[in-house]
Amino acid sequence: MKVICTERSQVLGARLAKELQVPLADTTYSRFPDGEHYLCTSGLDDETVVVGSVVDNDSLVQLMLLNDACENSVIRLVLPYMAYARQDKQFKRGEPLSARVVAKALSCGVSDIFTVDIHDPGVLKHFAVPAQNLSLANEIGAYIKTLKLRHPLILAPDDGALSFAGQVASAGAWDFDHLEKTRLSGVEVHMAPKKVCAESRPVVIVDDIISTGGTIATAAGMLYRQGATDVYAACVHGVLANGAYARLMATGIRDVICSDTIERACSRISAAERIARAIRKC
Ligand code: R5P
Numbered sequence: 363m364k365v366i367c368t369e370r371s372q373v374l375g376a377r378l379a380k381e382l383q384v385p386l387a388d389t390t391y392s393r394f395p396d397g398e399h400y401l402c403t404s405g406l407d408d409e410t411v412v413v414g415s416v417v418d419n420d421s422l423v424q425l426m427l428l429n430d431a432c433e434n435s436v437i438r439l440v441l442p443y444m445a446y447a448r449q450d451k452q453f454k455r456g457e458p459l460s461a462r463v464v465a466k467a468l469s470c471g472v473s474d475i476f477t478v479d480i481h482d483p484g485v486l487k488h489f490a491v492p493a494q495n496l497s498l499a500n501e502i503g504a505y506i507k508t509l510k511l512r513h514p515l516i517l518a519p520d521d522g523a524l525s526f527a528g529q530v531a532s533a534g535a536w537d538f539d540h541l542e543k544t545r546l547s548g549v550e551v552h553m554a555p556k557k558v559c560a561e562s563r564p565v566v567i568v569d570d571i572i573s574t575g576g577t578i579a580t581a582a583g584m585l586y587r588q589g590a591t592d593v594y595a596a597c598v599h600g601v602l603a604n605g606a607y608a609r610l611m612a613t614g615i616r617d618v619i620c621s622d623t624i625e626r627a628c629s630r631i632s633a634a635e636r637i638a639r640a641i642r643k644c
Pocket residue numbers: 519548549551569570571572573574575576577578
C-alpha cells in the first residue's frame with residue numbers, strides 16, 4: 363500500500379502515510395500554458411490511498427486526474443473535505459444537485475471512499491461505491507480539553523449541529539446547547555435571540571464548517587452580550603472564505619481552531635489517526 367495526495371492535501375497525506383506506516387508515492391504537478399492541470403505519479407503499489415480535499419475547482423480536477431493516474435491500483439479514496447456538499451438538494455427548480463455531480467465524478471475508478479464530517483451524510487448515497495463518513499468530534503473534544511477551560515459551554519449554532527456538539531462535549535462531560543440559526547443567504551445568517559447559560563464562563567462554538575464566519579461572528583456577539591467571558595470557535599473544515607479568520611479575530615473571538623482536512627495555519631487537529639483507523643478496519 364502507498365499513500366498519494368493532491369497538492370492541497372500534502373500535510374494530511376504525509377501524516378496519514380506515517381500513521382499507516384506506508385510510503386508516500388511521488389507525484390509531480392504542473393500546468394500547461396493554458397492553465398490545464400498536469401500530473402505524473404511514479405512508484406505506485408497494488409493498493410493506493412488517494413488523499414485529496416476538494417477545496418476549489420482546481421483541486422477537484424487534480425483529484426480526478428490523480429484517480430485516473432492510479433488506474434492500475436486498487437484505489438481507496440480519502441475525501442477529507444468535499445466542496446459542493448452543501449448544495450445537497452435542488453432548493454429551486456433549475457438548480458443542479460451539485461453534491462451528486464461531485465460524488466459521481468469522484469467515484470470513477472475507485473473502490474471505496476472515506477469522507478470526514480461531510481455536511482450531510484445523505485450525500486453518501488450519491489457515490490457509486492461504498493462510502494463511509496468519519497467524525498472528528500472526539501478529536502475536537504480532546505483538543506478543547508488541552509485548553510483547560512473552566513466549565514466551558516459547548517454550543518452548536520443550530521439544532522442540526524447539536525449531536526456533534528454533544529459528542530464534542532462528552533470529552534469533558536461539559537454542558538452543551540444550541541442556538542437558533544436561519545440562513546438568509548450565502549453570507550447572511552439570522553440568529554434568533556436565545557438565552558443560554560453563557561454568563562461568566564467560556565463558550566466554545568462548534569460547527570462542521572466555518573466558511574464566511576458569519577455564523578460564528580453573529581453567535582459570538584450574542585454570547586458576549588449574555589456575559590460569556592471568552593468565546594472560542596472550533597470546526598472541522600476551516601474554509602475561511604474572504605478573510606474570515608481575521609474578521610473573526612477582530613470581532614473578539616479568542617481563538618479559531620480547525621482540523622487539517624483543509625490545510626491552514628490554524629489546523630491544530632489532525633484527521634490522520636481517525637482516517638488510518640478506518641482504513642485499517644476495512
Ligand atoms: C451550515 O449549515 C454549516 O454547518 C455551517 O454552519 C456554515 O457552513 C457556516 O457558514 P458561515 O461560516 O459562512 O456562516
